[in-house]
Amino acid sequence: MPDFILYNSLTREEQTIQLIQPGHLRFYSCGPTVYSYAHIGNFRTFLTADLVVRTAEALGWQVTYVTNITDVGHLTDDDHADALGEDKMAKALRSKEGELFANVWDLARFYTDAFVEEWEQLNLRKPFVRPRATEHMREQIEAIQTLIKTGHAYETPDAVYFSVPSFKAYGQLSGNTRADALEEGVRDVVKDTNKQDPRDFALWKKDDKHLMQWFSPWGWGFPGWHLECSVMAMKYLGETFDIHGGGEDLAFPHHECEIAQSEALTGKPFANYWVHTRFLQVEGQKMSKSLGNFYRVKDLVAPNAEGGKGFDPLALRLSLLSGHYGKPFNFTIQNLKDAAKIVRRYQDAWDLVEGILHSDKPSGTDFLGKRLNENYDAILLAMTQNLNTPEALAKAHAGQKMIQGALSGMGKEAAKQASKWFQKVNALLGFIRRERTLQETNDTTDAEVEVAQALAQLIDTARSQKDFARADAIRTDLLQKGFEVRTTKEGSKVTKKIS
RNA sequence: GGCGACGUGGCCGAGUGGCUAGGCACGGGUCUGCAAAACCCUCUACAGCGGUUCGAAUCCGCUCGUCGCCUCCA
The missing domain is CATH 1.10.730 (Isoleucyl-tRNA Synthetase; Domain 1)
Incomplete structure (x- = not known):
């Protein structure tokens, strides 16, 4: 079997994958936030993950594949410390489609189901587990407590922040190491005067008005975005695992922060290889x-x-x-x-x-x-x-x-x-076959399909009687209805015309 | 301002020093009652300029152009 070589974003070079446990790949890939239907760009990333899994399987490896569902609303606009920013879930709830849902929980459930359905349609490998952020609150809160205890996090009146200066290797993945550069960035950084370093990021947001909130040692609120992935990855894959993947946009800040939190927590490397999928246009x-x-x-x-x-x-x-x-x-x-x-x-x-x-x-x-x-x-x-x-x-x-x-x-x-x-x-x-039927791949009702199939049989009858004019007429009719007619040894077949 | 990626034939896209992918479209052919499908053949490109080299799409430099990230977007 050949070596499995991947470009590692962490080292910026192609490397042969050396598994922690030979023959067993442990792999985490960041999943979507379920506030709407997924788009093809999302799925390009999930497809990359799928290919990692399939290639590993083809090499005879056992694969433990974990990909999460982010079903917690996180703040959209630069969330100011007073948490007036509106999160994606809340925003989606107020949108036109959102009117269909009673609350953010229903909305997240609905789009999670839709997401999984599309996942299956695209023939993506089923993960070993698909953990949800909302179901791992205890783990997240415990992680924060540990980080505070070890001096990697601190509490302010508005939040609990991770202290970036407390983690030396910060910036290793993205190259974004300078605090001043971050401050000068085009966008605003979280503006909380109680933050000790502009790079510090929230582990917990205090907010008793938020649509999704949980009780914690710091009062009502919700967890920071980066934390869920750290916690869930380590829960299912161990403190150090082999490959971590996601979209290129996640390299910074999300993955950078995941590394910081996780390694501060365990003192061990988080993931050995990082795979990032470029955006599509x-x-x-x-x-x-x-x-x-x-x-x-x-x-x-x-x-x-x-x-x-x-x-x-x-x-x-x-x-x-x-x-x-x-x-x-x-x-x-x-x-x-x-x-x-x-x-x-x-x-x-x-x-x-x-x-x-x-x-x-x-x-x-x-x-x-x-x-x-x-x-x-x-x-x-x-x-x-x-x-x-x-x-x-x-x-x-x-x-x-x-x-x-x-x-x-x-x-x-x-x-x-x-x-x-x-x-x-x-x-x-994985692109060749799923069960393929006319109903599945076509946009017709069953009745239309039945009619088309019946007409196709009439073509065969006409042709066998050398009544070509009639056969052609039926075929023309089917073509106009948007079907494609192909002659095979088993007779005429109708399929939906591609376009 | 910081970090990074990319510019390949009509279109989409591999290829990182010589042997010059692949797909789609176009054109020609086989097959077919005619089509469609399928099959065969055909189409020789690497942004520009300069350099290194026996030899560059591939290495180096510059120019032009496009794109991503820089606190919550895959």
Whole structure:
């Protein structure tokens, strides 16, 4: 098995992963704040995490994968010490969609469910545990108590702060070490005159008006954002674990603060390797609501009837796979269409292979196995080289071509090898198959689907009677209704047209 | 002001000193009643300028351009 090499943000170089416990990867990846539907940028990051997991699995490692749900509202604008800032949950609650919810707890629950559903649609590996911040209050409070006791934190009338000067290695990850530079920053820093250093960050906010509040030794309030990840990661993975991931924006301040808290708490290294996913842009620009290029997964994947674009979620997965996680990626609708085409091609080829396997065709000879194994090894190798998905896909396409080109002369022995290849590649890259049915990938009602399928059968009937005019007329009709009609050995098939 | 990333053919994107990915689109072909799908072939690029080198997309310098973070956004 090849070494697994990743770019480590902490050391700024590619490194071979040396596991703390050989054969067992412990991995934490920062999850979303559930105040709305997740967008494709979020999922690019979660996809990177998924690839770390899948590659590790392919190497035969056991993986303990933890990714959290941030269901605590944290302050949005620069929260002033009086905590007048409004948090994301509260803001979402007041929005138009928020009217659907009785309170912030309901809102968080709803978007958590939606998030997990999209997670599954994109065929992302299920984590070992998906801890929620609100369910780990005791751990957070205990951590703060310890930090105060050891002189790493102090209480003011408004909050409990982590004392950055008490932790020497602060800035190691982001390079942001200078307190004065932070003060001069474009944005305001938390302005609490009781703060001892401008870099100090809140571990606990005192606020008895907050929509979500808990009782603590410092009165009613809520925990600082960074704390939940430290506490939950250590709870499920131990004081030191192997890899920690997240979006590039989280490197500072979030991850920097996580390191400071955790290592101040334990005196041990927190995570050995840090993996950060670059942001994606959409149509060459920063994704933003005002530019009209802001895509939630839901927007792309939901049926037309529900206001979505009706794309196969696996096409979105493949599209995101087509760029390297460590580089900015320019997501375009064209790219998504391209991906949809490729996903379908793989699915069709696999279907045909399975068809041969379950037919009464002769065994034939295995003329594929060796080449396909070599091909798979090349795909895996690309993935172990800092998750080089573009390279892995290029290799996979070559393998797919090998199979596609051999289909006509393929017996069961060769089909067995092809099927194995599809399974392995799908286990690693995950874009080839989920159960695929017309209803699932299409934006039609069941009735429409039934009609389309019936019409497709009529085409076959007409063609068998050489009534081509009639066959063409039916096909034209289906095309106009937004279906694509393809002739196969089993007869005409209708699928929703990609666009 | 501080920290960092990137500029590759019509588009998306790998590649970090020589052997010049891949996808999509375009064009040509095979197949097909005709299409679609599939398959085959085709398309030779590295922001600009200068330098190092036998040789640079790849190393160095400068210029231009784009982007991210800098207290709670993946």
